[in-house]
Amino acid sequence: xxxxxxxxxxxxxxxxxxxxxxxxxxxxxxxxxxxxxxxxxxxxxxxxxxxxxxxxxxxxxxxxxxxxxxxxxxxxxxxx
Numbered sequence: 001x002x003x004x005x006x007x008x009x010x011x012x013x014x015x016x017x018x019x020x021x022x023x024x025x026x027x028x029x030x031x032x033x034x035x036x037x038x039x040x041x042x043x044x045x046x047x048x049x050x051x052x053x054x055x056x057x058x059x060x061x062x063x064x065x066x067x068x069x070x071x072x073x074x075x076x077x078x079x080x
Contacts, residue, residue, distance in 0.1 A: 009070060014044045016068050019075070020061055033060055 017040075021029045026044070030037040033056055043049045049057075058065050066072045 010046070010048065012071055013048065013069065014046055016071070016075075017044055020057065020063055020068070033057060 021040070021044075024032070026040045027037045030040045033040075033053075035053060035056070039049070039053065043053070054065060054068070057063055057068070062076050062078075064073055064075060064077055067075045
């Protein structure tokens, strides 16, 4: 994969994470996931999260990691 493609994927991750959060505040979203609000803020500002956060998000929010990380397929597993 080209560096330009990786850079674009990194830039798009925060936008997709914000879409998952929806209308919830960062604080409420973090509480729902069992993480600190500061972490959600960092991730929405471009820091790539650790695998543990990604797995928790995928399970608790029914989010496809393919969609979240690569923009491929449906946002939710099963297209819901």
